[in-house]
Amino acid sequence: MPIILETQKVTLAGFRILDPQGVVIAGRQEVGQSLAHIEEVAAALGGQYSAALRIRMPDKPPPPIYSISRGVGVHVFSAMPVIVNDHVAGVIYTSRTPSNIFDHLYRERGKFLLATLAVLLATVAIGLMFSRTVTRPMRELVDRAARIGRGDRNAFQPLQHYGTRELAQLSDSFLDMAQQLSRRSDYIATFSAHLTHELKSPLTSIRGAAELLQDSLQSKSDTLTRSEQQSFISNILGDVARLDAMSQRLRELARAESAPQNEQTSLSGVIANLKSRFAQRTIVASGDLDRPIGMSGEKALIVLAHLADNAFRHNARSVQLEATAEASTLRMTVSNDGDPISNANSDKIFDAFFTTRRDSGGTGMGLAIAQAVMVSHGGTIRPLPSRQGVAFALEFPAV
Numbered sequence: 333m334p335i336i337l338e339t340q341k342v343t344l345a346g347f348r349i350l351d352p353q354g355v356v357i358a359g360r361q362e363v364g365q366s367l368a369h370i371e372e373v374a375a376a377l378g379g380q381y382s383a384a385l386r387i388r389m390p391d392k393p394p395p396p397i398y399s400i401s402r403g404v405g406v407h408v409f410s411a412m413p414v415i416v417n418d419h420v421a422g423v424i425y426t427s428r429t430p431s432n433i434f435d436h437l438y439r440e441r442g443k444f445l446l447a448t449l450a451v452l453l454a455t456v457a458i459g460l461m462f463s464r465t466v467t468r469p470m471r472e473l474v475d476r477a478a479r480i481g482r483g484d485r486n487a488f489q490p491l492q493h494y495g496t497r498e499l500a501q502l503s504d505s506f507l508d509m510a511q512q513l514s515r516r517s518d519y520i521a522t523f524s525a526h527l528t529h530e531l532k533s534p535l536t537s538i539r540g541a542a543e544l545l546q547d548s549l550q551s552k553s554d555t556l557t558r559s560e561q562q563s564f565i566s567n568i569l570g571d572v573a574r575l576d577a578m579s580q581r582l583r584e585l586a587r588a589e590s591a592p593q594n595e596q597t598s599l600s601g602v603i604a605n606l607k608s609r610f611a612q613r614t615i616v617a618s619g620d621l622d623r624p625i626g627m628s629g630e631k632a633l634i635v636l637a638h639l640a641d642n643a644f645r646h647n648a649r650s651v652q653l654e655a656t657a658e659a660s661t662l663r664m665t666v667s668n669d670g671d672p673i674s675n676a677n678s679d680k681i682f683d684a685f686f687t688t689r690r691d692s693g694g695t696g697m698g699l700a701i702a703q704a705v706m707v708s709h710g711g712t713i714r715p716l717p718s719r720q721g722v723a724f725a726l727e728f729p730a731v
């Protein structure tokens with residue numbers, strides 16, 4: 333009996349020990365009664381383990397919630413034969429109501445609380461991580477976009493929190509793009525300011541001359557001599573020529589900045605054209621001139637012609653071109669023996685509209701165009717220090 337009671341405490345099952353005839357000899361209930369008529373007991377008395385699931389019909393209907401929690405009064409019965417020397421020496425007959433779910437939950441509440449807590453903690457941890465790695469940099473980026481929109485120059489600095497690698501890449505390229513667009517719009521702003529300024533002086537002088545001519549035609553007595561009228565007209569024509577040259581240069585610049593197609597040429601052909609354009613001048617070319625470069629012959633000629641034109645306009649007697657082929661580029665130095673560029677001007681020579689010879693028809697667009705062509709094709713152009721005259725280093729992209 334003590335063993336049965338101890339076992340019952342742990343398993344929560346009812347125990348009965350039966351003798352070989354099926355009579356209960358130990359247990360809490362039914363001691364002395366025969367259970368041999370019960371199906372599973374009969375099987376166990378025959379030496380076979382057997383079990384049964386039974387539904388107890390209640391006398392009166394239980395309250396609804398109770399019936400759910402209790403199932404419908406299900407009982408499990410199991411009969412285990414005890415076999416000694418090939419004979420059934422008895423049967424251990426057990427029964428148990430499966431514990432209902434709420435009872436079970438209540439009994440296991442510690443574990444469930446722990447599980448809930450673990451899930452909550454994990455959720456909070458994931459949430460925090462998500463917020464650190466995704467939400468925060470995202471919000472910072474949104475904030476940057478707004479600041480950039482308002483024209484805040486400090487908004488181009490890298491983000492403080494990067495989060496994931498993808499977000500870092502995204503914000504890097506976003507800020508990069510924003511910076512480029514901003515640089516571009518700055519460029520357009522200064523460019524149009526310069527352009528307006530450049531257009532203003534010839535237009536003003538054309539208007540002035542035309543008004544004086546008109547006045548002299550309207551007054552009875554001639555206020556202007558014939559030669560004065562001549563000189564006003566030639567001033568007008570000179571200004572028109574200047575405007576014309578400028579519009580041509582602007583067109584050239586626009587074309588230079590447009591995206592290049594898959595063009596290629598070799599410098600030897602370009603230099604032949606260059607020499608015929610400056611037929612009266614000395615142009616000496618040497619080096620790897622037959623290596624193909626990733627630029628059309630027309631564009632390369634524009635670059636070299638501007639450099640040669642500048643050289644000859646600044647008292648150069650000859651221009652030297654020296655090409656060296658490298659793995660991915662073709663380097664070329666263009667040097668001349670003319671007037672040097674002053675230190676004060678050397679930073680500005682590539683600026684559009686910067687010129688020291690405005691009076692003799694300079695537009696200041698030549699080097700800006702040459703640089704636009706080189707850069708839009710992935711090449712470079714920069715001034716080289718030179719003991720005599722002026723020298724530029726060009727890098728043409730190789731094919």
Ligand SMILES: Nc1ncnc2c1ncn2[C@@H]1O[C@H](COP(=O)(O)OP(=O)(O)O)[C@@H](O)[C@H]1O
Pocket residue numbers: 638639642643644646668670671672673677681682686687688689693694695696697698699700722
């Ligand atoms: N080879 C050179 N020798 C001396 N000065 C030069 C040379 N090339 C360019 N420069 C200087 O750079 C300025 C800008 O040149 P460029 O852009 O070609 O415009 P432009 O020829 O219309 O003046 C020139 O006005 C001149 O002061």
Ligand SMILES: [Mg+2]
Pocket residue numbers: 638641642697698699
């Ligand atoms: Mg020029």
